Amino acid sequence: MDIQHIIKSVNVDTDGLRSAVHQLIHKSVVAFNPSNWKPEEANKLRKTILDQIVFQGTPPNWRTFPTKDETIDCIETGHGYQIEKLRLEILPDFWIPALLYQPHLPKLHKPRPAVLSVNGHVGPLGKSIEFVQRRCINLAKRGITTLHLEWLSFGELTDPNYTHNRLAYLDLCGVSGLSVFYLAMRGGLDFLWEHPFVIKEKIAMTGLSGGGWQTIFLSALDQRITVAIPNAGYIDISNRLTHASDIGDLEQNPNDLLTLADYTHLTALLSPRPALLIYNHQDDCCFVADRAKPAIYDLVKSIYPTPNNFVFYKNISPGTHNYDEDNRKQLYYFLCKHFDLPMIQDGDLELESEVLSFEDLVVGLPDKTANFKTIANKIMHQKKLEASQLPSKLQHILRYQSTSVSQVELTHQKGKGGQLIFDNGLLAAFCQFRPEGNTRDNDTIILIADQGFMSMVTEIENHLNMGNSVLAVELFLTGQVIPTGISVSHTSMLLSTSGLRALGFQVAQLVSILHWYRYVYKSEELILESKGRVTGIIAQLAKQLYSGPLENNMAKDQLSSLQDLINKEIEYEQCPTLFCFDLLRYMSSKSSTG
Structure with missing residues (x-):
């Protein structure tokens, strides 16, 4: 035979x-219909997503864990701002390195607007990648305090057990792996919220790619973010089904999310707060602008009470997956408008000599650090009898x-x-x-x-x-x-x-x-x-x-x-x-x- x-x-x-x-x-997911959107039910949806998706199965103390911060060093740049090296403890022994860019002028200790700046999939350079430094420095020179977080799997967090899809180790144990990502970005927001010289009513969030995903996810669920500017961060399920490059990692596709809300719903949860959605014309990574606009922006704009607060921008130059000068220009303009700040100039300020090396910006981690594997092992031991x-x-x-x-x-x-x-x-x-x-x-x-x-x-x-x-x-x-x-x-x-x-x-x-x-x-x-x-x-x-x-x-x-x-x-x-x-x-x- x-x-x-x-x-x-x-x-x-x-x-x-x-x-x-x-x-x-398609039979299992909830579709967004602007005519059925009820703003008065937005808080209920936020709570349901947090309870049933983000913190599903997590120990009770995770959700209330107080973010702890340690200041490691401070770089006096001599250019009108300083860079504080921080690390944030978001769970026991789980540390996130961060950089706080603080303006000096006219004086350091003055309440200011703030931006929570977050990374995408930027590779080993992490928080030191040039376009991020340029963004943070420009914001500081415009009088905006900026906290930039290292992201799991990049920069100083490149241990294999920070790899994004290893959040599945927690999922396997019945604990939402997404929660760690959420706590990491929420920890940054907690820090800014408690900072004595940050104006609580003026905290924005922005990032490219995975940073755009972080921006929509935290901004939708935490109203302490008052202005949201995601760049090429997300799209709806229909596009993800037909364009594999739009799918992303596990944190972007958490268990059961679409039974409650698609990313269109999350965008609607930004209302009535100002939001600028940046997408790129010929994005060579994901979420091409001409697909994102009808899928996200066009569906949500009708529910915004103040249309000028909800803006879509399609980047043409260079039009690739970027947060380069043109996109940064849109960021500066939008923030200055909604934070009531004077426009210094439309584009980037000159700062060629101010971009620092990876080594210059290393924060450092304690000898004992938690990661997806160590947390999963602890959970396995605790939950075995259940x-x-x-x-x-x-x-x-x-x-x-x-x-x-x-x-x-x-x-x-x-x-x-x-x-x-x-x-x-x-x-x-x-x-x-x-x-x-x-x-x-x-x-x-x-x-x-x-x-x-x-x-x-x-x-x-x-x-x-x-x-x-x-x-x-x-x-x-x-x-x-x-x-x-x-x-x-x-x-x-x-x-x-x-x-x-x-x-x-x-x-x-x-x-x-x-x-x-x-x-x-x-x-x-x-x-x-x-x-x-x-x-x-x-x-x-x-x-x-x-x-x-x-x-x-x-x-x-x-x-x-x-x-x-x-x-x-x-x-x-x-x-x-x-x-x-x-x-x-x-x-x-x-x-x-x-």
Whole structure:
């Protein structure tokens, strides 16, 4: 039997799969309708997002943790401002380096407007990158106190356990990983709010890219920000579904957010405060201006009571992903207008000699610092005794929706392979093998593997030689069953932010296939065999939810425990569906994952 020939004959409609994923997401998310927007309910929405999304599952003391600050050094520049080196403790032992640019003229100790300046994905230079320094210095010379925060994974925070998608370690433990990002930027706002020489009614926030995301997220949920100026930071779910470059990282797609609010809703939450939305004409990263304007600005502008307070700016020169002079000019003008400051000049001030090196701006961290891994390990220990073994708990964690095989499409000329279409529109691929010349009722093996059919060839051959029948299956997001134009990790995070769980779909498919095969082929007992980290967990969970007889599954290359994902520092991108919110507590209640 030519096993590889049969495998290669199987075709999957990945375009159709992509459409099915889009439909599932669109059915699950809340759409923004300006005619239904009720300003009087804005605070309720803010509270719900904070309670159910940002601080979901977090220890109570996280939300109320008082930001602590330490002044490390001060640079007297001799150019009319000073730079204080600070670090902020946002959780126990979790420190964020920061730079405070303070104007001297006409005197240092005078109440002033302030800007919370935040980074995007700027690489190893972090807070020392030139365009950020230019922005902060120009603001200081215009009489605006500016606090610029280091962002996780960049600059002084480049330890791998600050990598953004490692927030999934916390999600796995049932604690919102987004909360750490939120507390980091809120910590900066807390510092400015308590600063004796900051005018509380005049605190703005701005940043590019990930800094634009930080700006919309904190400004929408914390009204202490009185002026918001995000630059190329976000877009709605429809654009993210059709443009993979718009998707971003896990913090930008937090669990369940879109069941309450899309980024259009977050933009509406800025009202009636002044907001300048900057996007770039030919952005070579994400969120192109001509897509963002109809998706975000045009929908929200009608709900603004003062239209001049809500402005869209499309940068043409250079029009790429930037916070260069033209965009900075828009920032200065908008701030001076709404902070009632005199315009010094439209563009940047001359300051070539004032841009400092990375080393000059190093703040330094304590010897003991927390990160995503250390926090996750602490949570694992604290929450282990709280684990629940109830099937209903598992179904909730997986957002489990039972499904059934609605259609079988054969692509092999002898009917030995094809795709299974489920009633939710998702697909799985299959190949069927029977031992030649063997009419005895031997075992039937259902075989699943992370890497798909080609990784199963040896196992298929071995079972056929033993006289067993084999149904090899590629489940959703394994093997070739991946939607066109989008990665497995991006698919998983978009499902999760829409209130769905990719792992739940995978488990439901396997349960459905077991029922289908048993019914169609009158097989009383099946043996389930898995190969790989992901399918090993899928098999165990399916066994708990499958009502028919099923022998103990055989598993190869499986995790010894879900804790391995954290302890071995496995990246989210390697097995994204396993980082299912709160799954670790359920699995920890079992004696093992084997």
